[in-house]
Amino acid sequence: MVLSRPRAIHLVTDMKLKNANFSFEIQAQQGRARAGVFHTPHGEILTPVFAPVGTQASVKAITPAQLNEMGASLILANTYHLFLRPGDDLVAEMGGLHSFMNWPRPILTDSGGFQVFSLADSRKIDQDGVTFKSHIDGSLQRLTPEKSIEIQENLGADIIMAFDECAPPDDRAYNQRATARTHAWAERCLAARKRPDQALFGIVQGGVFADLRQQSAEFIASLGFPGHAIGGLSVGETKEEMNAMLEVVEAVLPQDKPRYLMGVGAPVDLVNGVLRGVDIFDCVLPTRLARHNAALTRTRRLNLVNAAYARDEHPIDESCACYTCQHFSRAYLRHLIVAREMLSATLLSIHNLHTLLQLTRDMRQAILEGRFDQFADEFFQQLAASPDEAQREPADEPL
Amino acid sequence: MVLSRPRAIHLVTDMKLKNANFSFEIQAQQGRARAGVFHTPHGEILTPVFAPVGTQASVKAITPAQLNEMGASLILANTYHLFLRPGDDLVAEMGGLHSFMNWPRPILTDSGGFQVFSLADSRKIDQDGVTFKSHIDGSLQRLTPEKSIEIQENLGADIIMAFDECAPPDDRAYNQRATARTHAWAERCLAARKRPDQALFGIVQGGVFADLRQQSAEFIASLGFPGHAIGGLSVGETKEEMNAMLEVVEAVLPQDKPRYLMGVGAPVDLVNGVLRGVDIFDCVLPTRLARHNAALTRTRRLNLVNAAYARDEHPIDESCACYTCQHFSRAYLRHLIVAREMLSATLLSIHNLHTLLQLTRDMRQAILEGRFDQFADEFFQQLAASPDEAQREPADEPL
Numbered sequence: 046m047v048l049s050r051p052r053a054i055h056l057v058t059d060m061k062l063k064n065a066n067f068s069f070e071i072q073a074q075q076g077r078a079r080a081g082v083f084h085t086p087h088g089e090i091l092t093p094v095f096a097p098v099g100t101q102a103s104v105k106a107i108t109p110a111q112l113n114e115m116g117a118s119l120i121l122a123n124t125y126h127l128f129l130r131p132g133d134d135l136v137a138e139m140g141g142l143h144s145f146m147n148w149p150r151p152i153l154t155d156s157g158g159f160q161v162f163s164l165a166d167s168r169k170i171d172q173d174g175v176t177f178k179s180h181i182d183g184s185l186q187r188l189t190p191e192k193s194i195e196i197q198e199n200l201g202a203d204i205i206m207a208f209d210e211c212a213p214p215d216d217r218a219y220n221q222r223a224t225a226r227t228h229a230w231a232e233r234c235l236a237a238r239k240r241p242d243q244a245l246f247g248i249v250q251g252g253v254f255a256d257l258r259q260q261s262a263e264f265i266a267s268l269g270f271p272g273h274a275i276g277g278l279s280v281g282e283t284k285e286e287m288n289a290m291l292e293v294v295e296a297v298l299p300q301d302k303p304r305y306l307m308g309v310g311a312p313v314d315l316v317n318g319v320l321r322g323v324d325i326f327d328c329v330l331p332t333r334l335a336r337h338n339a340a341l342t343r344t345r346r347l348n349l350v351n352a353a354y355a356r357d358e359h360p361i362d363e364s365c366a367c368y369t370c371q372h373f374s375r376a377y378l379r380h381l382i383v384a385r386e387m388l389s390a391t392l393l394s395i396h397n398l399h400t401l402l403q404l405t406r407d408m409r410q411a412i413l414e415g416r417f418d419q420f421a422d423e424f425f426q427q428l429a430a431s432p433d434e435a436q437r438e439p440a441d442e443p444l
Numbered sequence: 445m446v447l448s449r450p451r452a453i454h455l456v457t458d459m460k461l462k463n464a465n466f467s468f469e470i471q472a473q474q475g476r477a478r479a480g481v482f483h484t485p486h487g488e489i490l491t492p493v494f495a496p497v498g499t500q501a502s503v504k505a506i507t508p509a510q511l512n513e514m515g516a517s518l519i520l521a522n523t524y525h526l527f528l529r530p531g532d533d534l535v536a537e538m539g540g541l542h543s544f545m546n547w548p549r550p551i552l553t554d555s556g557g558f559q560v561f562s563l564a565d566s567r568k569i570d571q572d573g574v575t576f577k578s579h580i581d582g583s584l585q586r587l588t589p590e591k592s593i594e595i596q597e598n599l600g601a602d603i604i605m606a607f608d609e610c611a612p613p614d615d616r617a618y619n620q621r622a623t624a625r626t627h628a629w630a631e632r633c634l635a636a637r638k639r640p641d642q643a644l645f646g647i648v649q650g651g652v653f654a655d656l657r658q659q660s661a662e663f664i665a666s667l668g669f670p671g672h673a674i675g676g677l678s679v680g681e682t683k684e685e686m687n688a689m690l691e692v693v694e695a696v697l698p699q700d701k702p703r704y705l706m707g708v709g710a711p712v713d714l715v716n717g718v719l720r721g722v723d724i725f726d727c728v729l730p731t732r733l734a735r736h737n738a739a740l741t742r743t744r745r746l747n748l749v750n751a752a753y754a755r756d757e758h759p760i761d762e763s764c765a766c767y768t769c770q771h772f773s774r775a776y777l778r779h780l781i782v783a784r785e786m787l788s789a790t791l792l793s794i795h796n797l798h799t800l801l802q803l804t805r806d807m808r809q810a811i812l813e814g815r816f817d818q819f820a821d822e823f824f825q826q827l828a829a830s831p832d833e834a835q836r837e838p839a840d841e842p843l
Contacts (some may be wrong), residue, residue, distance in 0.1 A: 102776075102781040110767065117781065131779045138755060139700045139775050147771045194553070355530070356537060368509065372546045376538050377501075384500040387786055391507065 061092045067203075067244040067271050069172060069303050071412045077295055079082050080412040084201040084304050085151045086242045087143060087401040092324035093317065093408050095401040096121045096153060098332065101130070102146040105332045106390040107398070115367060115399045116406070119151045119204075121327045124196050125160030126145065129179050129186070132145070133199035134212045141201030152328070156234075156248075159308070161275070162211050170210065172226065190233035198240050204305075206274060207234040214282040220252035230374045235268060246272040246305060247299035252344040253286040255293045262297035274305040275323070279314065291321035298322075299309045312404055314344045316424050319408050319417075326335050326405070331397030338382045341397045343424065344431035346377075349393070352366065368392075418440075430442040466602075466643040466670050468702050472812045476694055476721040479811040482600040482671075482702050484550045485641045486542060488519070491702065492807050494714065494800040495552060501545040504731045505789040508546045508795070514766060514798045515805070517605075518550045520726045523595050524559030528578050528585070532563045532598035540600030552603040552726070555592045555633075555647075558675070558707070561610050569609065573627065575791070576624065589632035597639050603704075605673060606633040608647040619651035621626070627663050634667060645671040645704060652685040654692045661696035667675040672697050672703040674722070678713065686713070690720035697721075711742045711803055715823050718807050718816075724738060730796030735782045735789045740796045742823065743830035746774075748792070753778040766798035767791075786800035 165177035190329030193208035212223035270361035310328020360370035381389035387429030562577035611622035650656030709727020734839030759769035780788035810819035
């Protein structure tokens, strides 16, 4: 793949892609797990897939060439952040996100909803939308379903998301109200969208309540989106609750469209998700852990600042094929961390992202070869035998 | 070139390289400018050459693969920093610097002298060496000529430096004392060294005083080092003073050995240096400027945070072949800077380092083709026509 210099590919040009279409083929299925191909105007996404997060149009500390080398296909960017800075109009003027950040493969933007509810100050929700203060400069801003779509059309990602409200998972009354609002907003997003070269996904909400999830999945599925997202999970509920909600939703959503589990990226959650019919995942976990000096393997989390690694000549993971594991020892990585060298974030991000990308590739291959049950069994056995827990996220940085 | 995983190549192995030798061939000469090849145990250095600085065994924000892609050959690491952290014994145990930081090409370590005089606290100099407090933890440390050599032998670079005292350039009495001490220490370094696979360079001092520089060059040249460094410049003196000192020293140092101008890296200084017989340069300037949001071209310095670049679709330098200029606009780089994304340091470092590496490659080619006079004339004409000054260093970070 040639990562070429950004050109002035303005919206006008993108609008010519009238015939660009999206299609999802399921190549193999085992239980509820599927291996598929999602075709987009910027190329194929082989599923199951993990999407690295480039919040502000940059996967933190990583170049597109490095993302390409680790085999990333789909990446995510955040509407809330790019709306506030540098502004979606500027990104459009620079030819859209693909050109701006030099990622010629598929991109997904979220709707901004989640960040408004987790990052912004003084937010006021009404039936029409949300007014809030920017976390950057305190300026008063407003997002509505129509505005979210307008921003996402300016950004120009291949997959865009309906504007939704994400409620605390265990507040039933709140989830009832938020789900109703999310459904009304989903219809408005569908009505507002203009670009035929973007696939708009609807989002299922409903917290940890099976009946709300079921109703939400039924309603969202009825609207005819080309793909569906499952929102409001991995936000405080238990693994068992997450798995139960995935099962409820899986039974309702159409089989022939891709399913995206938003904001979920621990290895165990990827395996649990694929077992329950999820095709697409994204999470800041691998790059955030990297900036907190932690290396992720499928079953462990290594805190590399630990003195035990000071003279450890082994790579993070002997079985890993990433650039970092092929070239650097734990001792060197620890030195970079202790000496506060920026390169530690880059090398650990490369490893952590590669770990999740390779896990989804291996799951895909196992499904294609009809041995995914065995793959999952082995994964959980290894996890149970692992000396530490690989599931918690560091909480000292906002999502 | 394969950048392979670090192996346990301990000192024992390195000591087998008894037949490794260093030789310097001058391939073409024009005036005092030379194009040469310096052969080292880790490969050839084509001169004139610029050496990126990896202070703490990492060229800040850059991977060895990226250094390789931009055509770096020689890189520098700092004895003072590595002695304090992670410790030269640890680096030796991990197989030496080449293996530790995964740089299989030539490495140069300085002696630690310059940093002791510029970074350390409460230093006390005596005839035998320097006692000082670590800038990291305040611990009391001592460096002597013998200790500097011992550390550098543990680190295992191809080119190592004699321990010297760097005085303020315009204090004549201090420079007389410091030069005398530097000369005595140079002899002790020669006597102390044991590894035959390292080339020990002597350092000429003498501030901005032609007679002291002349005496120092004569004395250091008499000791038979395989290469010579010119220290104590680019530390506050004028360009005219630097050039005058280079001319004094050039007339004395043997023609058939490489000359290294320490800590100098502004484009104009590289051209001035090559015009005066310098073969090797190093400087933190390109990577430091990158972390201060400045992009370097041969004749300009662009502060990319400037609002004028917000919607600028051009690369930093249309004529530049680096990864950054081939793939990213000024608008995107400015966005990364404003959004405080680490990737800005990486992309600007790639560009700035490439600019200096390419400048030395182009000077080398011009010398080989007998058109270096013309090259230098054109360079100075373009510099004179440039809208801003490309010579100042940001002063807000210690060397």
